[in-house]
Amino acid sequence: MVTATSLHYIRLFYLVYFAAMGLVLPFFPVYLQQTGLGAGMIGVMTGLLAAARVIAPPWLGHILDHRHAGAVRLVLISSALLAALFASMLGAFEHVLLLALVTLLFGIFWAILLPLTDGLSVSVSEAALADYGRLRVWGSVGFVIASLAGGAWLMGDSLHETFPAILVILMLVTAFAATGFPTLHAPEAESTGIGRPRFSVQFRLLLVIAFIMQASHGAYYGFFSLYLSDAGYAGGEIGAYWVIGVLAEIVMMWLWSRRVQQVAPAWVFAVCMLLAAMRWLGIGLTTNGWILVVLQLLHAASFAAFHVAAIAWVRRLAPVSRHSAAQGLFSAAGFGLGSTVGMMMCGWIVEVYGFSAAFFCCSAIAVVGVPLSLLLPRRMVRG
DSSP states (O other): OOEEEEEEEHHHHHHHHHHHHHHHHHHHHHHHTTOOOHHHHHHHHHHHHHHHHHHHHHHHHHHHHHTTTHHHHHHHHHHHHHHHHHHHGGGGGHHHHHHHHHHEEEEEHHHHHHHHHHHHHHHHHHHSSSSSHHHHHHHHHHHHHHHHHIIIIIIITTTTHHHHHHEEEHHHHHHHHHTTTOOOOOOOOOOSOOOOOOHHHHHHHHHHHHHHHTTHHHHHHHHHHHHHHTTOOOOHHHHHHHHHHHHHHHHHHHHHHHHTSSSOOHHHHHHHHHHHHHHHHHHHOOHHHHHHHHHHTTTTIIIIIIIHHHHHHHHHHHHHHHHHHHHHHHHIIIIIIIIHHHHHHHHHHHHHHHHHHHHHHHHHHHHHHHHTTTTOSOOOOOO
């Protein structure tokens, strides 16, 4: 049953989950640098967090389709607690292989949380009980708070001691939030006579496009903070640039989320890809402060508009009885495999050719996604 209180629990989940992301994305590379790792190994470690999204969400989504809502809630709570456990171990190991193992295990249980919650939120939204964008926007608020706090308090010698502890606290609050999630009935399974219905070609193409978009973010998520630090920006300034991007995301999700979800996928994804290509090209060309402000505003397209549209179209293009699996595959293809390939590739490029070359490569990747996006439906369809 969906109540006002249960919706507050979803908002709390997004707030703390993305607060954790607001620490991990900007400052985990800096944390790893303080442990003595080079750019190539930092790319591997950050890539492992993304690789974890390839492992857990699709497998778990297949299992949880048509399971009782209580089973989904139990998985969410257990995963958040295990994520807290492995986050607490990040500072305990200096050997690179042990650190890599702990990073991967934390990433696996962290990766389970978001696709399941997004699937629930989209179900709530499509039942006209709440707007997905206005639920998800609380994650952006959490990201902003964490990025600002991280820039002010975590940069410097304190980062190594406080980073894992704060991550543990956030994971524990995430587990608490999952205890109050609403209960929705699973959809009736489609009877085909041949087992589970297959995913359509259009759905598979959407997964490819999600992969390309997230791969194009490799330099940004893996090395934007280090790039700015190398250019002479202080920790607070670095955090502020991340915040500018997320503020643009908040405005888009709050005001235009529902409208974006009603645009034919070919057009919304093609435009988002084109603007992402412009963003990465511009960042690679200059670290001028005012230009970076403008480029960071394009986060409203390269992430926010793309994400809210993709979440809706994953559900529309997938069989009704396979929505959990579809959300897991979307997370695996984009945030998992795409981010893994993008960050690991950019780690090598940065080490050999420098930061700008990595952003130029990411711009080219995004350009590839434009014609592929135009192969999706150019008018509204329901699948």
